[in-house]
Amino acid sequence: MFAYAAMTPSVEFVNGMSIPIIGLGTYDMTDDQSVMSRVLTDAIDVGYRHIDTAYIYQNEEIIGRSLTQMFANNTTKRKDLFITSKVWSTFHKRSAVVEALKLSLNNLGLDYLDLALIHWPIALKSGTGYLWPLDENNMTLDENISVVETWKGMEDAYRLGLAKSIGVSNFNSEQLSRVLKHSFIKPVVNQFETHPYLSQEKLVQFCHNNSIQVIAYCPIGKADKGLLNEPILTTIAAKNNKTVPQVMLRWLIQRDIIVIPKTSKRQRLMENINIFDFQLTDEEMTEIFKLNKNQRFINPTEAVNNREYPFHIPY
Template sequence: MLSTTVRIVIIIAMLAIVSVVLIVWLVNTSSGLQIPNIELVNGVIIPQIGLGTYQIQDEATAKRIIGEAIDVGYRHIDTAYHYQNEKFIGDKLKDLFDRNVINRDDVFVTTKVWNTFHRKDSVIRGLNESLQALGLKQVDLALIHFPMAFKEDTGEYIPVDSNGLTLDLNVDIYETWQGMEQAYHRGMARSIGVSNFNISQLQHIIKNGFVKPLVNQVEIHPYLTQEPLVDFCHQHNIVVVAYSPIAKANQTLFNEPVLKEIAAKHEKTVAQVIMKWLVQRNIVVIPKTTKKERLIENFNIFDFQLTDTEMRQISGLNKDYRITRFTNARNNPNYPYEWPLASK
């Protein structure tokens, strides 16, 4: 028989193991619950923090960062046909599904139909290519990437003429939207929306479409606050998703005294303050990174609150400074930005 001392040691060891398991479970559970969601009009739930993957075209990097993002707690992955990384992302997600790390229903996947698939009959073809690359039967959100239509079947993502200007097609955005509606009704996407659309372009679709855009993904950061566009979207129950939330790590922005002061007050980084400012505006934010420490930093913004004064101070930094201008498409009939400033 075991001595009393040995029994006590065994019991203590068992209790320690149970405690560790319980702590790990609680940490995982709390991390999963700390990210707020926004409900789209059709009832689909979108996590308010996601991982942007633009310009992550190296296979090893793409797979690594997706795995690390899921490990940290991200459940929202944003990609696009034009990003040329859907196959890598899809392969990594399949690996995670196969190993029961997560289930398909646990992760929200967004993709975007590119400018060379804007004819009504081409939209389905373009979205099918994305689904095949991702290895999915359905995405959670499909967006029209830009309102501009480019010449199809040239073999180029951005076909251009001898002057470097885009080879355009004059396709009404409503025709493209009809293709998106078809994809939605076929079950290729749980929800549909647009990206880089201005107010008048949204109005055109709302007026003519059977299905209202559920999302508009646009560039938003403290130097481009987009209040009129965001207000219009919210008034029409269109969820706003912000890309380039820290203006591609613009160092002038990062050194703004008001942002540094607010960050110091809350013991946070400037990037965290900016993303909190977006989240408190009821905007979904999809910061892009290839570094795990940034994944964690961007995720850790739900333990503090900005005051109304701080929110106004950050919004007061607006300069109508736009990073994504797509200037070689400026002659396209559906170019969404003002020219020459391309600032609104």
């Protein structure tokens, strides 16, 4: 029980809340109730205290039912967990943000989130019956809403106590600057893709300079075969008696980045959290940076015409 819990450190947000450095990603984990209950039980058993979900993942309800069960049988307590969810792009009007977070809380069976994020800066047309509405050319049906308006909705949600902290995801530095300039409550987090093929040095630096913590999604590059077999990574892994995913996660946490790898296998849950007993040297860190080729695994190109599409500029 709790094999690694004592070794799992946290970092502080600018608002004083602390977030465990490693969390469990849950994208694509929609199988069924029993699978989710088993994964969450295993995750908590081996030391995870931080769970990352989103309205669009359509698994909030099964996560919520699993958690309710675990709270009831005292496997864990609400106050010991850090739970994140995200406002989907069809809820970007200021008034819709609170509605979106109330839906997520209801799905999850919770009174509050530890962290609520704007999932993407892009606003999509609401009321179409689709969460990813497309036109006849397969381009997104957009709404003309700026990130600043949506951020005001996040501030409303924070004041209502729906989330203990608020942040963003997939924002570039220009979008963050606009939000920082026009906000009363600053975003504490930007969650975005980073791994050895997409090092994101400038965006990480920008966030850290502005007291915004970075959460890495796809931290092991979706277990891409090329990445898993990169000679630099396999050599460093062998030298440290670790696996390539452990080296990738360690490289991120040594850059002061929080990681949320996804797996539904108990063995890999243990493998991915067992990264606090070794240290990469400066030379090894530099060698891994050299693998960068600005390669994204996640890029919603159907939204390139959206006024807030984030990847038109380098960072």
